[in-house]
Amino acid sequence: MASDHTRTAILSAAERLYADRGFGDVTLRDIVAAADVNLAAVNYHFGSKDELIAELFVTRSLATNRERLNELKSAEEAGGGRAGIDAILRALVGPTLRGCLGADRERSTAARFMIRASIESVPPIRRIKNREIDHLRKFAAAMRRSLPDCREVDLYWGLHFALAMAHQTIRDSERLTKLSEGLCDLNDVAGMIDRIVSVSVRALTGRAAQSKAPARLVARDAQ
Amino acid sequence: MASDHTRTAILSAAERLYADRGFGDVTLRDIVAAADVNLAAVNYHFGSKDELIAELFVTRSLATNRERLNELKSAEEAGGGRAGIDAILRALVGPTLRGCLGADRERSTAARFMIRASIESVPPIRRIKNREIDHLRKFAAAMRRSLPDCREVDLYWGLHFALAMAHQTIRDSERLTKLSEGLCDLNDVAGMIDRIVSVSVRALTGRAAQSKAPARLVARDAQ
DNA sequence: GATAGTTTCATACAACTGTTTGAATTGCAA
DNA sequence: TTGCAATTCAAACAGTTGTATGAAACTATC
Numbered sequence: 001m002a003s004d005h006t007r008t009a010i011l012s013a014a015e016r017l018y019a020d021r022g023f024g025d026v027t028l029r030d031i032v033a034a035a036d037v038n039l040a041a042v043n044y045h046f047g048s049k050d051e052l053i054a055e056l057f058v059t060r061s062l063a064t065n066r067e068r069l070n071e072l073k074s075a076e077e078a079g080g081g082r083a084g085i086d087a088i089l090r091a092l093v094g095p096t097l098r099g100c101l102g103a104d105r106e107r108s109t110a111a112r113f114m115i116r117a118s119i120e121s122v123p124p125i126r127r128i129k130n131r132e133i134d135h136l137r138k139f140a141a142a143m144r145r146s147l148p149d150c151r152e153v154d155l156y157w158g159l160h161f162a163l164a165m166a167h168q169t170i171r172d173s174e175r176l177t178k179l180s181e182g183l184c185d186l187n188d189v190a191g192m193i194d195r196i197v198s199v200s201v202r203a204l205t206g207r208a209a210q211s212k213a214p215a216r217l218v219a220r221d222a223q
Numbered sequence: 224m225a226s227d228h229t230r231t232a233i234l235s236a237a238e239r240l241y242a243d244r245g246f247g248d249v250t251l252r253d254i255v256a257a258a259d260v261n262l263a264a265v266n267y268h269f270g271s272k273d274e275l276i277a278e279l280f281v282t283r284s285l286a287t288n289r290e291r292l293n294e295l296k297s298a299e300e301a302g303g304g305r306a307g308i309d310a311i312l313r314a315l316v317g318p319t320l321r322g323c324l325g326a327d328r329e330r331s332t333a334a335r336f337m338i339r340a341s342i343e344s345v346p347p348i349r350r351i352k353n354r355e356i357d358h359l360r361k362f363a364a365a366m367r368r369s370l371p372d373c374r375e376v377d378l379y380w381g382l383h384f385a386l387a388m389a390h391q392t393i394r395d396s397e398r399l400t401k402l403s404e405g406l407c408d409l410n411d412v413a414g415m416i417d418r419i420v421s422v423s424v425r426a427l428t429g430r431a432a433q434s435k436a437p438a439r440l441v442a443r444d445a446q
Numbered sequence: 447g448a449t450a451g452t453t454t455c456a457t458a459c460a461a462c463t464g465t466t467t468g469a470a471t472t473g474c475a476a
Numbered sequence: 477t478t479g480c481a482a483t484t485c486a487a488a489c490a491g492t493t494g495t496a497t498g499a500a501a502c503t504a505t506c
Contacts, residue, residue, distance in 0.1 A: 006483080024247045024343060028464060038485050043465060045483095119342050119394075120247065133401050140402065156403035161422060164391030165384050171342075178356050179363065180379035199384060199426040206425055229453080251494065261455050266495060268453095 007045045009035040015056055019112035023053070023122045050124040057117050057125050060110055065135050067095040072142060085146045085204060089197045092139050092159070093166035097196075100170040101189050115170050143204075150204060162200035169196070230268045232258040238279055242335035246276070246345045273347040280340050280348050283333050288358050290318040295365055308369045308427060312420045315362050315382070316389035320419070323393040324412050338393050366427075373427060385423035392419070 013035035017026045028049055032039050046052040071091035075083035083091075099111030117125050136159065143155050150158075169176070173186050186192070236258035240249045251272055255262050269275040294314035298306035306314075322334030340348050359382065366378050373381075392399070396409050409415065 022343070024345070027462080029462090038483095039464095040466080040485070041483085049464060120245070122247070133398065136398075136402055153403065153406050156399065156407050157418060159402070160392070160399045160407070161388050161419075164388045168387030168390055169383070175356065175359075176379065176383045179359055179382070180376065183376050184379050184383070195380060196384075198429075199422065202425050202429055203422040206421075250492080252492090261453095262494095263455070263457095263496080264453085272494060 006035075006037050006041050009037055010042060010045065010052070011056060014052060015060075015113045016109050018053075018056070018116055019109045022116055023120050053122065054124040054128060056113065057128060060114050060117075061128070061132070063110070064095060064099075064114060068092060068135075069138065071095065072139065076142065082145050083142060085143060086197050086201050088139060088142045088146055089162050089200050090193060093162055093196055094193050097166055097170065097193055098189055101173070101186060101192070112170070115167070118167070119171065147204060154204065158200055158204040161203055162196060165196045165199065229258075229260050229264050232260055233265060233268065233275070234279060237275060238283075238336045239332045241276075241279070241339055242332045245339055246343050276345065277347040277351065279336065280351060283337050283340075284351070284355070286333070287318060287322075287337060291315060291358075292361065294318065295362065299365065305368050306365060308366060309420050309424050311362060311365045311369055312385050312423050313416060316385055316419055317416050320389055320393065320416055321412055324396070324409060324415070335393070338390070341390070342394065370427060377427060381423055381427035384426055385419060388419045388422065 010031060014026075014031045017030055017034060028042050029039060032042060042049065042052060046055065068091055071094060072083065072088060075087035075091055079087070096111055096114070099107045100115065102108065118129075121129075140155060140159055143150075143159065144152075147155065169186075169192065176184050177186060233254060237249075237254045240253055240257060251265050252262060255265060265272065265275060269278065291314055294317060295306065295311060298310035298314055302310070319334055319337070322330045323338060325331065341352075344352075363378060363382055366373075366382065367375075370378065392409075392415065399407050400409060
């Protein structure tokens with residue numbers, strides 16, 4: 001194993017191309033052209049296209065999860081074993097948002113690749129993705145500790161919504177910019193995280209706080 | 224132009240396959256096999272694969288927008304020209320959510336096709352999709368009328384978040400089910416809409432303190 | 447029933463896909 | 477240097493893709 005140069009060139013070219021254009025229309029020939037290596041190098045170093053994608057995904061997935069858990073852990077330590085709900089949610093959505101929309105270019109392609117991977121469900125990734133559930137469960141557990149009075153079902157919905165907002169903001173930032181005619185500042189990543197966390201916290205605590213339960217609102221839809 | 228049978232068979236088979244498996248791995252041969260027509264029929268009736276996709280998207284896009292605007296209009300008429308913010312958001316996310324997760328199978332594939340189209344950005348669709356902005360602007364305008372004291376930027380973020388939650392709930396309903404181990408009931412579409420609308424309203428009215436909106440909203444729960 | 451126009455069909459085509467091959471080149475230890 | 481394994485390379489492979497073709501089968505009009 002000499003210099004790894006070819007291997008890493010392929011990895012980073014592939015990641016960038018997949019992040020930019022999706023898995024659908026990026027061919028091995030595109031990748032090797034961008035990496036400036038020979039076509040056969042992919043199969044020589046990775047075995048197959050699918051294994052290349054899988055390696056890319058596994059590496060990044062572990063890194064993202066580690067980053068999230070680090071933030072969660074230090075938040076829990078700071079709170080003596082129980083973190084505030086806002087810190088938990090911040091640990092959940094912060095890394096990806098900063099990664100995708102922050103200034104660091106390398107982290108940006110990495111994070112955008114992960115978004116692609118979570119959207120265009122391509123076979124080699126789908127097989128691995130079940131582990132994500134286990135990862136999210138840790139956050140659900142932290143949230144449960146933080147909000148012991150919150151109903152279980154509300155907790156999952158809150159987690160789900162927080163991820164949804166973060167996700168969609170990354171994926172469709174262009175639409176939001178166009179729609180608001182530049183009013184929504186996507187460069188202010190910290191402000192954006194605050195906003196998402198704040199909405200999520202309110203979604204979670206709004207009902208729990210005002211103790212009184214369902215004044216179920218009239219929903220005349222249905223079929 | 225005799226019986227349209229072949230044409231419509233292609234359209235509905237294509238829509239179903241694209242909705243189920245995405246644009247990435249559905250070939251013309253898959254479509255004609257499902258529609259039980261000859262391969263050449265696609266090019267004969269539609270010109271090309273891209274034009275078939277475009278026709279599918281335009282048709283459904285117009286239908287969805289019409290449905291949303293109808294709901295919005297009747298909500299505004301009921302409120303004497305100014306609809307409540309919850310009714311506006313309900314008109315925005317309701318049709319798609321009911322379409323995707325409701326019981327009506329035909330509507331379901333139609334709506335799921337639209338979700339696919341909005342995720343996997345395939346060229347023939349990307350060209351058309353700019354019109355969506357104009358459509359959303361109408362909802363932004365209605366929201367502005369409903370919450371005249373709300374800051375413009377908060378308004379756009381609220382609209383964005385509402386769509387994000389609806390969207391992600393449809394796209395990744397499986398993950399939510401697994402994560403919550405069936406606790407989050409995705410069959411209760413009405414309750415889900417309540418929940419999304421309620422969170423969105425709180426996101427909008429919480430920050431803009433002096434709002435006049437009826438904050439008596441509480442989402443109901445299943446079970 | 448013959449005719450003209452539309453629609454279907456089997457088949458072929460050219461382009462592109464991921465993968466394989468076997469020879470050429472490299473790097474390094476003896 | 478020689479020898480040998482690891483790596484690179486150009487070329488070709490088999491399979492799939494969207495599209496085109498020209499003959500056959502229809503349908504309706506006269």
